[in-house]
Amino acid sequence: MRVLGVDPGLTRCGVGVVEGVAGRPLTMAGVGVVRTPADADPSHRLLAVEEGIEQWLDAYRPECVAVERVFSQHNVRTVMGTAQASAVAMLCAARRGIPVALHTPSEVKAAVTGSGRADKAQVGAMVTRLLRLAAPPKPADAADALALAICHIWRAPAQNRLQQAVARHSVHAPRTQATKGRTA
């Protein structure tokens, strides 16, 4: 399974590709950051994020895109840009028919460190260890994107079983695949 993790942001949008399956060692296929200038027009920044995400989708052809679920109560000043950048990532994936999964920051932290309240350094250290990297990916947004991808690979089996159970027991279940992100 190849997953593109996206830590959304307008100034820095972290992107990381991880390959593997739950229960076996994972491999990093790529990591980076899509940046847009803070003084550019907001619509042009979104366009730049789209171009960046499209390049990553073209280069790595992931089977799934895992995006951080944005909450309005955190970082009120930047949350609008974060929500908008996440929309662009979700849209790029949906346009190609790639399933999108949303994971909360605490789900991601809990998946890679065992604690939903781990700090950035701890997440970076575990990403480095789990992917057997020489050094923690910089900036933190890049490490967070890899953590999202790892979280998704590890959580996907449980999510798939849940979806299949829901589909079996639901009268109206026209699109199991389409609801993937909502059970994240």
Add this chain to the structure above:
Amino acid sequence: MRVLGVDPGLTRCGVGVVEGVAGRPLTMAGVGVVRTPADADPSHRLLAVEEGIEQWLDAYRPECVAVERVFSQHNVRTVMGTAQASAVAMLCAARRGIPVALHTPSEVKAAVTGSGRADKAQVGAMVTRLLRLAAPPKPADAADALALAICHIWRAPAQNRLQQAVARHSVHAPRTQATKGRTA
């Protein structure tokens, strides 16, 4: 001047096209709502909003797109969807090189009713009068989209003068057009 106003939302995204110039009677070219099912996958909802906005851009070829500026302090429960739908509208316009202007709800209300704290009924009544319609557009999102377009046409001359002044006095002014939305 032909302006597409967008009142962003995932469940109902209001769209309205207004033609005219400040100081002369305005004309409505079209009005409607792009809807997406609340039970669909979030990424598929964004895709449906994109398809809807693209159809309006194809059909009306506006010179400018005016989008409501979303604030995080309002309607915390729905603000994420609103921010994401607005990102899609901004992206669709930017992709075609169409300038995007952002206006706050109070700017829009003040423009069409004289009060930044007017209620929806008052905005609907003034939109009906200003565009010489037989009845207020329904739902309110459609009327709000028209109000956004009217607001933009009326504010555009002042904004353009401001941009030109900024461009004249700025050492680094590589893209006056691109900063249009930020002075809104």
